[in-house]
Amino acid sequence: MEGSLNVIGYGISVIGAGIGVGIVFGLGMQAIARQPEARGPLQTNIYIGFALIEALALLGFVLAFALG
Amino acid sequence: MSADTLNLAAEGGGGLFTPGGPGFEAPSVGIFFPSPWSWGDYSEALPYTSGITKYAVLLVVATALVAFFLWWTTRKLAIVPSRKQSIFEIVVLFIRDQISRPMIGVKGDRYLPLLVSLFLFIFAMNIMGLIPFLQLPVTSNLSYPVGLAAVVYITFIAVGIRTHGFGRYFKSAVVPSGAPAWILPLLVPIEILSNFIIRPATHAIRLFATMFAGHLLLATFAAGGWYMFNPSAGPLYGTISVLFSGSALLAFIIFTAFELVIMFLQAFVFTLLAALYIGQAQEAH
Numbered sequence: 001m002e003g004s005l006n007v008i009g010y011g012i013s014v015i016g017a018g019i020g021v022g023i024v025f026g027l028g029m030q031a032i033a034r035q036p037e038a039r040g041p042l043q044t045n046i047y048i049g050f051a052l053i054e055a056l057a058l059l060g061f062v063l064a065f066a067l068g
Numbered sequence: 069m070s071a072d073t074l075n076l077a078a079e080g081g082g083g084l085f086t087p088g089g090p091g092f093e094a095p096s097v098g099i100f101f102p103s104p105w106s107w108g109d110y111s112e113a114l115p116y117t118s119g120i121t122k123y124a125v126l127l128v129v130a131t132a133l134v135a136f137f138l139w140w141t142t143r144k145l146a147i148v149p150s151r152k153q154s155i156f157e158i159v160v161l162f163i164r165d166q167i168s169r170p171m172i173g174v175k176g177d178r179y180l181p182l183l184v185s186l187f188l189f190i191f192a193m194n195i196m197g198l199i200p201f202l203q204l205p206v207t208s209n210l211s212y213p214v215g216l217a218a219v220v221y222i223t224f225i226a227v228g229i230r231t232h233g234f235g236r237y238f239k240s241a242v243v244p245s246g247a248p249a250w251i252l253p254l255l256v257p258i259e260i261l262s263n264f265i266i267r268p269a270t271h272a273i274r275l276f277a278t279m280f281a282g283h284l285l286l287a288t289f290a291a292g293g294w295y296m297f298n299p300s301a302g303p304l305y306g307t308i309s310v311l312f313s314g315s316a317l318l319a320f321i322i323f324t325a326f327e328l329v330i331m332f333l334q335a336f337v338f339t340l341l342a343a344l345y346i347g348q349a350q351e352a353h
Contacts, residue, residue: 040165040166040170041170043166044166044167044170044171044340047333047336047337047340048340048341048344050337051274051337051340051341052270054274054278055270055273055274058273058274058277058278058281059270059273059277061277061280061281062273062276062277062280065097
């Protein structure tokens with residue numbers, strides 16, 4: 001077998017970020033469903049949370065290339 | 069798929085089911101390092117730069133695109149907007165109502181020019197990855213997001229210092245209010261690290277890495293589909309290979325549409341975080 005351990009490391013690092021993004025969007029949808037008139041500010045906050053969590057996955061992606 | 073990828077794919081085209089044919093070579097990171105344009109004897113890069121590469125050309129194209137859009141839509145301003153002007157007003161109002169007002173408040177309207185230019189410029193640079201024959205997002209080179217993030221970094225520190233004064237701003241940014249004194253030696257280094265070092269770094273890397281990953285994904289689908297396209301391999305194998313490469317083409321088209329959404333989202337998120345940082349610097353107390 002050939003390949004890079006970095007890819008496996010990236011896969012592991014994405015698990016946490018994937019769970020996090022799922023929680024953010026899931027609870028965001030729930031919040032919008034409970035209070036549809038608050039959609040605007042909720043959406044903005046969902047995207048902030050998404051962006052902050054996504055950075056973790058992307059750091060893993062960049063490091064997988066940078067340390068190769 | 070950039071021109072380099074096209075060459076790369078052409079080399080391995082039709083390799084599937086060819087006995088002793090070339091193996092599949094996935095597109096490498098090399099597609100993000102186009103060789104600089106050379107002329108005459110001056111074949112090497114300009115001094116202190118990496119030369120005039122495809123990135124530099126596309127940067128000029130993106131800048132011209134944004135400048136033309138702004139000139140074209142605001143040429144004849146009127147109180148009752150024309151159709152062209154209302155396109156521009158939709159963009160500005162979108163930034164104001166979705167980003168500037170929620171993050172900074174009404175005082176944030178003075179940063180609207182910065183935010184609108186950031187959004188349009190990043191979106192134009194991203195969209196370069198989807199225009200046929202150009203097909204290289206400018207933001208997939210780390211230097212361009214770093215430059216933009218540095219502008220935002222300097223802006224929000226300047227806003228904080230101008231609003232609160234040098235000492236008070238850094239004290240409020242670094243020392244969390246309401247924390248007991250004994251935990252401060254632990255909290256202050258973390259706050260310094262997260263507010264002034266990790267924050268601009270992730271701000272730049274977020275944009276860079278999504279564009280890099282998206283472009284690499286599209287290049288892999290294109291190269292893989294071309295590698296599997298081998299209709300001359302006999303009736304059975306030829307049909308199978310055409311089916312394989314057809315599904316790769318389908319995935320390429322679907323992911324191109326997905327990529328368009330990501331490009332818009334990343335431009336939006338970059339602008340949103342810029343507004344958030346400016347708003348936090350302004351509100352710090």
